[in-house]
Amino acid sequence: MKTDLTHTTAGAIERALVLGRRAIGTPATGMVLTLVIVTDEENAYDAIKAAGDASHEHPSRTLVVIKRHTRAAHERTLPRLDAEVRVGSAAGTGETVVLRMYGEVAEHADSVVLPLLLPDTPVVVWWPVNAPDNPAKDPLGALAQRRITDLYTDKNPMAALQARVGSYAPGDTDLAWTRLTLWRSMLAAALDQARATVTSATVEAEADNPAAELLARWLEARLGLTVDRVVSAGPVVTTVCLGTAGGEIVIDRPEGPLATLTLPGQPARSLALKVRSTSELIAEELRRLDADEMYAIALHGHGSRGTN
Template sequence: MIIDMPDTDTASVGRRLVAEREATGFSALGRVLTLVVITRPEDAEHAVETAAAASREHPMRVITVIIRPDEPVDRLDAQLRLGADDGASEVVVMAALGRVGGSIDTLVMGLLLPDVPVVLWFTGDLATSPESEALASLGSLGRIAARRVSDVTHAADPVAALRIAAERYQPGDADLAWSQISILRAQLAATLDQPPYLTVTAARMRGRVRSPEFRLLAAWLVLSLGVPVTLEAADSPISIAEVALTRADGDITLIGDPAAGVTRLRLPDLPEQHLPLTQRTAAECLSEELRRLDQDRVYGDVLRRGLPLLDGGPLRDADEDGRHV
């Protein structure tokens, strides 16, 4: 069911949600969180589809705010999407035209579900652009959110976006590029957790060196292993084409093979093994970030301590709250 509400306000949207629940039997009970999506018009439909897919694992209310500051009029247009077509969620799409988008917190506060966490998701470079209008308009919403998820993969300059994310990092921040490599990180960790327990003396990576997934994995390796990581550019359909860890008995190598849909694991003196290829959809990455609402300390350390090491920067210590001193 799709209900259009042009030229409206938050209170009217809230009343219409209540009226539709009473008329159709839809219930807000069982929702585990409220996901607030901040997006631009060109990314809006994909963001709604991604959130709806993630809601099949995490029943939630999705509030999508489309920022359109260049519109000549100041107006709020809304659309309600209810029913099975949007997964286990109820979706509110709000187009904030003109100056209306300058105060996102006032637009969505009245629509947040009570007694459940709030998660923010910024599509594109809205969280990592040098002068982000979205961050400036969050107000108190940014403080009450349990998690703030960005997506530097779609930034114009992902490397610069990662630097900005590191500068602005606060406990609770996350990024879909980090979720994209979580299976690969687990595969590497599991491989090293098998005998013989030899020390890794060097690491090498090959792939798209400016992709955020590539750089985050390299930063994780250099921070976790304390060894130099050689980065090699390759024309690859996937961000990380190969990872090699050097030990006294030889190299442990993971090679992505998109054509076969597998990752080839090669260990010294053992037959080649085939593992699932680690490419994931945006919905799968978002679902992973919604499974845990506490601080991701490893991501914070990699962002603030690991990335500078790739550029020869200093290694900084972190206190218990994830703040770096």
């Protein structure tokens, strides 16, 4: 069920949500959090779809904030709030409100969002694109326990990554880090099997890849050594090599969903290491709402270096 509202208010939107739930006989008590998506019109569809898929695991109220501006800088946009209220099958397993803000309303998006947050539940803010330099100090970010950005969408991801080092606050995380979960799990498992001291490490990836840099910094922090960065043809991270006295531990994924794990003195084996969808990444982030300490460690690392 979808209800379109023009020149509306937060109070009218809340009433439309209540009426929509009554019409389809769905209570709001099953929702576990409020997900606020701050995006533009171009990326809204994909973000809403990803949130809808993730809602099957995390039923939530999704508030999509789209700030509309005039094309010409000299034109003045009158303040206005339009909304699409979606409940039932049109909103996954929760409910979705698409908020289009014009003029001065867009400058005070937090005032519109605040009365629409589910009471006594966590708030997560996600910027699929155009994340602020300091998410925790952004007016919308300040409402949240968890703030999700994506370095991949930045025009200069490596510079943005370095800026996040200075602006990090507990609750911040990034999908470039979430994309590394399978890599980190497999590396930890490989080290458990090898039971050897790592004396050198190399990360191979496409140029200017933020996930590869985070992986290298994480390894530096955990292993206490300098990790070499090597540019490969990609895509994304292609190889991690850990040197030990007994030989090399190598995870190699030149392409496709399968990687090859090589341990000293053991035959090579194949591992599933696919590139996960955005909805899978968001679902993973919504499973935990405390501070991501490993992300903070990866940001700061053992030392910051460029790509060779």
